[in-house]
Amino acid sequence: MSDQDSSSSSSSQTEEELDGEMDEETNGEVEKEESHRDSPAQSLSTFSSSLRAVIRIKQKYQVMKQRRQEMALALSGAGTFPGAPTRTSPKIFTFDGVTPSAFPMLSSSNPQKKKRRRRKRVLFPNRGTCRSPPKQERSRAKYCLYLLFAIVFVQVYNAIENLDDHVLRYDLEGLEKTLRREVFGQQGAVEGLLVHLKDYLSTYVHNKPLVVSLHGPSGVGKSHLGRLLAGHFRSVVGETLVLQYYVLHHCPQEADALQCAGDLSAIISEMVERAEEEEKIPLFIFDEAEHMQDEILDALWTLVASKQSNEYLNAIYLFLSNMGHAHITKHMLHNSSSTSMASGRHSALVKELTPVLRSSLEKLHQLWSEANILPLGLLEKGHVMECFLDEMTREGFYPDHSNIERLAGEIEYYPAVGGHEYSQTGCKQVVAKVNLL
Known part of the structure; x- marks a missing residue:
């Protein structure tokens, strides 16, 4: 028991010493600020120096606070026996040192239940409650596309009609x-x-x-x-x-x-x-x-x-x-x-x-x-006979086949080749021969 009392008393002494150091530093900074504040020529440099002083005080306070917690943990671990219950000095309760692992019941049960509920509601809805599938919305752009197709078709049709x-x-x-x-x-x-x-x-x-x-x-x-x-x-x-x-x-x-x-x-x-x-x-x-x-x-x-x-x-x-x-x-x-x-x-x-x-x-x-x-x-001989028939019809002559064949025979032809008999002058002499009738 005496060891526990000594550890508690030593931890209280270290806390008092740290508090004293903090009070001295803060008093010194405050006195500096008051001295700067009492000076008649107050400017922007004095304001910035005071701001830096406050920041240094805050940083020192955080460092001293962390050092005090480390010392308390070291003293409590050195003074305990194996199997004996740990005893710590009373202190003000804060949430600074609390972690989720310190409360296994709270950290393991409630958040998981909340997450499950959120997942069920948001990501995995109950399919039994959905009696009908969701309706898919129709895009209005389809109607514009159909209208464009109709306009192009009309234009192409009009172009073909114009041609x-x-x-x-x-x-x-x-x-x-x-x-x-x-x-x-x-x-x-x-x-x-x-x-x-x-x-x-x-x-x-x-x-x-x-x-x-x-x-x-x-x-x-x-x-x-x-x-x-x-x-x-x-x-x-x-x-x-x-x-x-x-x-x-x-x-x-x-x-x-x-x-x-x-x-x-x-x-x-x-x-x-x-x-x-x-x-x-x-x-x-x-x-x-x-x-x-x-x-x-x-x-x-x-x-x-x-x-x-x-x-x-x-x-x-x-x-x-x-x-x-x-x-x-x-x-x-x-x-x-x-x-x-x-x-x-x-x-x-x-x-x-x-x-x-x-x-x-x-x-x-x-x-x-x-x-x-x-x-x-x-032109072949048959084509020449067609020329005679057309010219005689225009001139009012009776289109006698024997007469047409006789007139066509009076025209000069190339020697027959491959069953074809080609005229040397074509139908050029047809008009002159019909005029002689």
Whole structure:
């Protein structure tokens, strides 16, 4: 018992000594503050020094308090016997030294129950109480998306309708019927020409003009095809937007080629400006292009190949010439027994002749490199008889088959090859022979 009393008395003495030291330090700091406070020249430096003094007092107090607790624990541990109950001196109760492990019942039972209850309520709700699944909210953005789809569909549909209206304006179906009825033996060239026209006339905005060059021997229907196109477009876009240019008629002298080129450029400029105002596409037909001078070809190439304004891009240029007729005649006579010729596949014939003509025409002038080349083949005896029948019907003669066959036999033909008999002059002499009747 005496050891316990001595330990308690020593701990009380250390506490009194620590309290005395604290009182002395605090008194000293207070006296310093009062001395600074009593000085007549009080400033910001005095206020900051007092604040630092208070902070030092607080720090010293905390250090002394911690030291006192450590000393009390050391004294209590040294004075106890193994198995004897510990006895400590009475002190003021605070929550500074309390830890959750000091109260096992409170720290183990209550917080876990609270956490379980919170988890049940928040994270894991009772499924038995939910009689119906939660309703999923519908996003209003879906309706905006549906509206956008509807607008795009209407715009695309209107664009397609506008394209159809633009094609119907030029009546390409009527043009196709006319060409198939009036042009004989040139189904491949007619199909290729109609494809180019449909693709180009399906819209009004283009990045370059349409240039088509028809080549073939004499009498195969080049000029006749040009007259049919000119007549159809005059009925559609008007007389002022169609030009038929015959070189031997408009510019017969080679010395006037430069002047003719300037006049032709002025005429084309005036027509394309008028067509731009009326929102139509003009047609320029150049017959007998093999007689065109280099000055005229250069002027046309400048209008076709260079990046002109929009009105120059919306135009159709059609060239008719017999350039390359030797290649066409040679190809058809040497390949008349082939599968494409025997089956009458004129589109295959066009595909075979186009590269041959392009390679030879590009050497003559650079204008043909910008053109879509379509060859016209030789006419057979059956095609010549159709020409006689059509011309006699126009002139009012009775279409006697024996008479037509007799007239067709008077025309010169190439030697029969592969069962085909091709005319050397085509239908060129048909009109003259019918006029003699």
